[in-house]
Amino acid sequence: MTRTRTFVLIGVLVALVIAGVGSWYASSAPDGLEATAEEQGFASTARDSAAADSPLADYAVAAIGDDRLSGGLAGVIGVLLVLALAGGLTLLVRRRPTEDATAPPADARQH
Amino acid sequence: MHVPDGFLDATTSTGTAVVAAAGVALALRGARRELDERTAPMAGLTAAFVFAVQMMNFPVAFGTSGHLMGGALTAILVGPWTAVLCLTVVLMVQALVFADGGLTALGTNVTLIGLVAIAVGYGVFRALRAVLPATRTGLLTSAGVGAFLSVPAAALVFVLLFGLGGVADVALGSVGIAMVGVHLLIGLGEAVITVAVLGAVLRVRPDLVRGARHLRRASALAPRPSLAGATAVDVR
Numbered sequence: 001m002t003r004t005r006t007f008v009l010i011g012v013l014v015a016l017v018i019a020g021v022g023s024w025y026a027s028s029a030p031d032g033l034e035a036t037a038e039e040q041g042f043a044s045t046a047r048d049s050a051a052a053d054s055p056l057a058d059y060a061v062a063a064i065g066d067d068r069l070s071g072g073l074a075g076v077i078g079v080l081l082v083l084a085l086a087g088g089l090t091l092l093v094r095r096r097p098t099e100d101a102t103a104p105p106a107d108a109r110q111h
Numbered sequence: 112m113h114v115p116d117g118f119l120d121a122t123t124s125t126g127t128a129v130v131a132a133a134g135v136a137l138a139l140r141g142a143r144r145e146l147d148e149r150t151a152p153m154a155g156l157t158a159a160f161v162f163a164v165q166m167m168n169f170p171v172a173f174g175t176s177g178h179l180m181g182g183a184l185t186a187i188l189v190g191p192w193t194a195v196l197c198l199t200v201v202l203m204v205q206a207l208v209f210a211d212g213g214l215t216a217l218g219t220n221v222t223l224i225g226l227v228a229i230a231v232g233y234g235v236f237r238a239l240r241a242v243l244p245a246t247r248t249g250l251l252t253s254a255g256v257g258a259f260l261s262v263p264a265a266a267l268v269f270v271l272l273f274g275l276g277g278v279a280d281v282a283l284g285s286v287g288i289a290m291v292g293v294h295l296l297i298g299l300g301e302a303v304i305t306v307a308v309l310g311a312v313l314r315v316r317p318d319l320v321r322g323a324r325h326l327r328r329a330s331a332l333a334p335r336p337s338l339a340g341a342t343a344v345d346v347r
Contacts, residue, residue: 002315002316004152004153005152007315007316007319008152008153008155011156011159011160012156012159014160014163015159015160015162015164018160018163018164018167019162019163019166022166022167023163023166023167025167026167026168026169026176026178027168027169027170028176029170029174029175029176030175030176031112031113031175031176032171032176032266032290032293032296032297033112033113033266033269035173035174035175036290036293040285040289041279042118042278042279042286044279045118045279046116046117046118046213047116047117048116048210049115049206049213050116051206051207051208051209051210051214052210054207054208054210057209057210058209058210059166059209059211074209075163078162078163078166078204078205078208079159081204082159082200082204083155084155085158085200085203086155086157086159086196086197086200086201087151087152087154087155087156087158087159088155089196089200090142090150090151090154090155090193091155093139093142093146093151093196094143094147094148094150094151095144095146
């Protein structure tokens with residue numbers, strides 16, 4: 001059986017390839033909400049996000065001219081950022097190993 | 112379906128922000144019971160994977176595209192409370208770093224994609240899992256239907272919010288028909304991706320799929336090593 005660490009590593013690599021390379025081939029057609037907003041005439045009420053000036057806004061690295069490289073790098077940065085934040089958050093929230101290994105289930109709920 | 116700033120008025124956006132914050136607070140408590148040493152890395156991986164796949168807009172009819180929401184997939188992989196945390200992180204990074212989805216709309220997006228899609232996707236999955244056979248096919252069918260329905264459900268809640276606090280003065284009925292219609296199509300894509308990813312993980316490491324624990328119980332007579340031997344597709 002694939003070890004958990006190997007599994008997670010392969011999974012992260014797959015995510016990096018999807019975001020870094022695959023995203024270039026994603027459809028650039030408006031998504032369901034954008035298309036509905038256009039069609040129903042309320043697209044103009046959308047306002048630019050306060051984050052619109054972010055150096056990574058719209059999945060492009062502002063400093064890189066090449067679209068493909070810029071988008072791919074933005075995707076890679078995003079995957080690593082989400083991995084770090086979600087992984088870090090869930091590590092903080094998780095049950096502690098000591099609690100897991102030694103305490104019977106009833107004790108694990110004392111607070 | 113990332114709602115931009117401006118579509119909904121301030122009152123509605125504040126309301127969804129309160130709902131989202133309450134949901135995340137509950138999830139922080141609930142996820143504690145779902146997460147341990149082994150599942151915590153899975154949660155990070157799942158969030159990163161959903162972020163990546165959300166970049167892959169796929170075409171649907173009428174010059175429109177859609178992408179995975181990932182509510183059902185994440186909840187089945189890591190548990191529903193942990194999934195709320197995972198998708199909230201994804202949506203925050205998208206809004207703050209990539210300007211995808213508004214900042215004042217962040218509460219709306221967490222409510223729609225983080226809470227509604229997970230509640231409906233996972234709820235339908237659990238309901239179907241209870242009545243379908245405890246097999247791989249039964250599990251994947253439950254997951255696919257849950258994933259499919261989660262997308263138009265989130266779209267429908269957007270329409271309700273738009274009815275409450277939409278800035279534009281347009282007919283709600285036609286917005287509703289258009290939104291739910293196109294998201295039924297996008298939901299098919301959601302189901303395909305969800306079933307494909309779950310199928311792949313089940314093949315390699317079924318024990319890492321939280322929503323498939325009853326499958327392992329069904330085959331609990333087999334000792335661990337032979338269970339591993341029967342399911343291993345070694346991808347070293």
